[in-house]
Amino acid sequence: MGKFDHLSTELEQLCNEGRYRPLKIWDSGSDTWMELSGNKILQMSSNNYLGMTNHPDLQKAAIEAIEQYGVGSGSVRSITGTLRIHDELENELAKFKGTEAALVFQSGFTTNQGILSSILGPDDVVISDELNHASIIDGIRLTKAHRKIYGHKNLEQLEDCLKASASFRSRVVVTDGVFSMDGDIAPLPEIVQLAEKYDAIVYVDDAHASGVLGRNGKGSTDHFNLHGRVHIQVGTLSKAIGAVGGYMAGSQLLKDYLIHKARSFLFSTSLPPSVAAACLASVRVLKNEPERSERLWSNTLYFRDKLQKLGFDTGESETPIIPIIVGTPEKTNKFSDRLLEEGVFAQGIVFPTVAMDKGRVRLIITANHTMDDLNFALDRLQHVGKQFGLI
Incomplete structure (x- = not known):
């Protein structure tokens, strides 16, 4: 055989x-x-929602970055792979999302894997919508946290999960902002209200909301005017932004923690400078067009x-x-x-x-x-x- x-x-x-x-x-x-x-x-x-893949500003930025930096970064971010262009991109993303900081990963998938596997431990519980993206599911699987699944957008089940989780160190409610297979939008205001009632963390994956919902495509948090009430926002650079990559937008504390703990960040070479430059140009186009x-x-x-x-x-x-x-x-x-x-x-x-x-x-x-x-x-x-x- x-x-x-x-x-x-x-x-x-x-x-x-x-x-x-x-x-x-x-x-x-x-x-x-x-x-x-x-x-x-x-x-x-x-997924090229805004037609950015062929935008002349992005093409120009990518070419200029290759001429300045070469085609690769040479290493992981924690060694020599953090170039000025990566820092500029993260600062621009944080301003765009209205958060203290942002941290860029190699893809949206590795962003969810890196964050969830880092912030959740055996004393925590993660509460996830049943139709969340595979990257969220796999990120949860990498943790030792307790897991609860609530029916798709079922707020009564979500509240039951929160009520039953009072003894855990932290409770993290995870949802897609826009669900990738059905195209429906998470009831984020109600999720935030429940999370605040039960002192839980709100984690939103805006892969399909980035560039689509909110003012100038700022995402579901902006769409529902929930700034300061969503603790972790995940976005992608691979869809409406037009290139490839993913990012976390949140507190400076969380960024500093993930730089030292997120394995998908620590053990993968950083984005090519041409990609980072194209993404930076794309965010600026979103603001201006x-x-x-x-x-x-x-x-x-x-x-x-x-x-x-x-x-x-x-x-x-x-x-x-x-x-x-x-x-x-x-x-x-x-x-x-x-x-x-x-x-x-x-x-x-x-x-x-x-x-x-x-x-x-x-x-x-x-x-x-x-x-x-x-x-x-x-x-x-x-x-x-x-x-x-x-x-």
Whole structure:
């Protein structure tokens, strides 16, 4: 028996369940229209919410940083990998988020892993929404803290968890700001009120809210005017910001602690200076070009309204993340494949990312989609949706 035969068996099962998806290899950079195997395809699944990946200010900043610093930082942050550009980025992020400090990590995933595994111990309890992102789940798994899960946005269950946790040293309530598979928004004001009532820490992952919610894309804390009442804000530099990375925005004390304790910070080489410079430029663009966010929301409201009028099930979507609920993994992926044949890329999302019978194509609207783009997608979705009995 081969050493990896069990892997072949599991892959075969994925194929039989209609869940196997080979990677798509694109021949052009992230944009609204991209090239795939010689064909121009309308991209409807990118997290490039504000079209920053091709912004001339970001490109210029990245090129200038390469010329000044080279292509890499040379080390982890705690040795020689903290360059002036990293410090400037963190200062700009802290100002943008309205916090004392910010700390940049290599990705949003490593940000959650690093923070949660550092601040939680056996005397603490973490209380998490059941639909929180995988990076939160994995970060919690790395801790020795006690764990409680409350039903999605179920405030009664959250309060029950808080009531039952009075004996712990600290209680940390963790939630996504915008949930990545359904596009709905966390009831953050009510969560904060409960946390204050029971003296708990509030931790919000704004990966899909950064650049999307709040003034100039400042996130869900700003969206709900909860400044000073959310203790830990996590953001990403990989979606609306247009590059890659993640960050914590919070107190200077927490930043100083994480610099010495967060393993994903301590043992990974820092962001390339070109990436840090592009992210810095992106945050400044967010401040100076609010029309990008306005266009994003105008496109979103138009597109979701049209989908719903056609009869598609868009779930609980409130944001530019708009799922079309299809059903089984096999049907979902076939629907996605047919859309691709029609010139629209909409990735199928299936179990275990979502429930087995709740497979969906996840559409993400961006500021760079034109009205012609959106109408083309709507026309193709209507055509294929009728074939699959979805409308």
